[in-house]
Amino acid sequence: MDLFLHYLSMPYLFDGVGYTLLITVLGLLGGLAMGVVLAAMQLSRFRGLAVIARGYSIIFRGTPLILQMVFCYNALPLIGIKLSAISAASLALALNEAPFIAEILRANVIGVERGQVSAGQALGMTPSAIMRRIIAPQAIRSMVPALGNEAVSALKNSSLASVVAVQELTLRSTQLASATFDFFSIFFASGLMYLVLTGAIAIIQILVEMLLDLDRPPPREQLRRALRALLPGRPEPSRADGSAVVPQGAGEVDRKAVADPLPPAAPKAAAVTPADREARARRLAGNGFAVEVKGVRKIYGSQTVLDGIDLSVRAGEVVALLGPSGSGKSTLLRCINRLEGWEGGTIRVGGQSLGSDEDGRPRSPRGVAQMRASVGVGMVFQQFNLFGHLTARENIAGPLRWVQGLSRFDSHRQADELLERVGLSHRVGALPRHLSGGQQQRVAIARAVAPGPSVLLLDEPTSALDPELVGEVLEVIRRLAVEEGLAMIISTHQLRFAGEVADRIVFLSGGRIVEEGPAQQMLRAPSHPLTVRFLSSMNAE
Secondary structure (H helix, E strand, C coil): CHHHHHHHCCHHHHHHHHHHHHHHHHHHHHHHHHHHHHHHHHHCCCHHHHHHHHHHHHHHHHCCHHHHHHHHHHHHHHHCCCCCHHHHHHHHHHHHHHHHHHHHHHHHHHHCCHHHHHHHHHCCCCHHHHHHHHHHHHHHHHHHHHHHHHHHHHHHHHHHHHHHCCCCHHHHHHHHHHHHCCHHHHHHHHHHHHHHHHHHHHHHHHHHHHHHCCCCCCHHHHHHHHHHHHCCCCCCCECCCCCECCCCCCCCCCCCCCCCCCCCCCCCCCCCCHHHHHHHHHHHHCCCEEEEEEEEEEEECCEEEEEEEEEEEECCCEEEEECCCCCCHHHHHHHHCCCCCCCEEEEEECCECCCECCCCCECCHHHHHHHHHHHCEEEECCCCCCCCCCCHHHHHHHHHHHCCCCCHHHHHHHHHHHHHHCCCHHHCCCCHHHCCHHHHHHHHHHHHHCCCCCEEEEECCCCCCCHHHHHHHHHHHHHHHHHCCCEEEEECCCHHHHHHHCCEEEEEECCEEEEEEEHHHHHHCCCCHHHHHHHHHHHHC
16 A cells, blocks of 8 residues: 555656646647538538548548557658657647547537527528527537546547657656556556546536536525525525426426416407408508519429419508419428529518629528528427527527627517517526426517517427317417508418408418419318318318
8 A cells, every 4th residue: 555655756757647637638729620621511501522521431440549640740750840859749649639629519510400490590590690509519519428537538538649659647657667566556546536627527527418407496595595405494585475486498387387377468459351351462462572482393302392383462461372282382481581492483571682782692601691680580389499499588588689780788678578568578587498388489570579570480389299288379370460460471281260360261272373362262162172172171170
C-alpha cells in the first residue's frame, strides 16, 4: 500500500497525466472542428461534398489509430511537414475523432423532426435561422451523452501516443515499471489516475445534461422542494384563492382535472341565411385574388399527385378542400406555401411568386423564406409541428423576433394576447409535450396567425386529435374566420364545419378538381358522382 501511495503521488507520473490531457484536449478540439465541417458536408445539398466527406470517414474509421499516429510522425516529414511528437499525436487523434464526431452531429441533426423544419420554413425562417434556433438547440441536448462517451474514448486512445515516444501516462508507467519491476502497484496507480480523469468527464457530462434539461425546475422551485424535503411538515405554498402552486409545464396535466375553456365568444348572431351568404359572396367578388393556382402539376416518382390544378382564392374568402386521402389536398397546400416544388404551372400568393423572381429565375432557400415572410402565408399542420424545446409562449414569440424583428417585450406581449384568445393563458410556460393534442393545435394556430398573414393554410388541423378535442380546435378556427377576415384554405373531413365556415368547397380526386361551388350547394346537391359518393360515405360514418 505504501508503494502504491508513493507511485500515486510521484511527479513523474503526474507529468504523464499532463501530456495525456494535452493530447486529449487538442485531439478533441481538432476533431470537433473537423467533425462540424464533415457533418455540414454530408448534410449539404451538393452531392460532391457529401461523397468527399463519406470517403474521408471510410478511410479514417477503417484504419487503426496507431497507424495514423505513425503516419503523422514519420510520413509527413517526407513531404516537408515535420511535427513534434505531441503535435503529431494530437493531429492523428483529431483526424481519427473527426468522422466519429461528424456522425454524432449528423445523426442528431437529422433526428430532429422534419415537421419542425417545415414549420420554421412556413414561418419565413431562413435555413441558417432554422439551424440556429430550431435544430441545433434540440440536437445539442440529445448529442451530449454520445459526445461524453467519445471524450472518454479519446482519453483512453491517447495512450497510443507512446508509439511516437510521447511521454504520456501509459508510457511513463511502463518505463517506471521496467526500472522497478513493481508492475502491479505502478499500473494500479496509473489505472486509478485514468479512472479519476474519466470520472471527471462523466461528472461534466452529467452537469451539462442537467443544465440543458428542459424539465429542470427553476431555482426557486428547487429550493422549495429542498425545504419541503428537510421539513416534511411544512405546508405547500398556496395562492390567495387557496389553490396549490403548480409550476408552469411541471409535467403532464390531466385533461379532466384542468379545464381550459375558450374565452367567451361574442353573442351569436342569428343563423346565416341564404341572403346573407349571397351578400357575402358579392362582397368577396370585389376583392382581389390572394392565391392564384394555374395548371399546377406535381409528380412524385412515377405518380402524378397534382394534375393541372386551377384554383383562385380571393382576399377574405374561406375555401374548404374535400376529397379522399391521397387526392392531393396536403400537397396542394404545401405547394402554395412553397414547401414543395412542382413540375408545371404557376402559383402566386398576393400577386407574388414565392419560388422565383420577376425574371423567372429560381430564388435561393433564403430568398424563398424572405418572400414567405413579406407576402404573409401562415400554415397549420396536421401534426402540430411545435418546436419541442420552446414553451407555448416562445413558440409564438420566438419567430416574431427572428423573422419579424419584434423586441422581446413586444413579442411576449403579442404571444400572451394570442394565447389568451385561444384559451391557454394559464399554459404560457408549458412545453409542447406537457400539452394535450387540442392545446398543441391551438398554440400552432396562434403561432401561424401571430405575424398577421394575409393567407392561412390549414392542413387537416383536426385529423391527429382525439374526437373529444376536435370541437375546441374547430371553434378557434371558426373565430379566426369571422374575426380576422383572412383568406383561408382548409383541408378537412369535417363536413359540418366546412358548411358553417367555408364560402366555397373544392372537391379533389386523383389530383384533379372534380367539382367546386358554394359550400351549402356542394353539401346539399353535389352534381358529380365522385362528390356524391364521397359525401355519402362521410355522412354515413
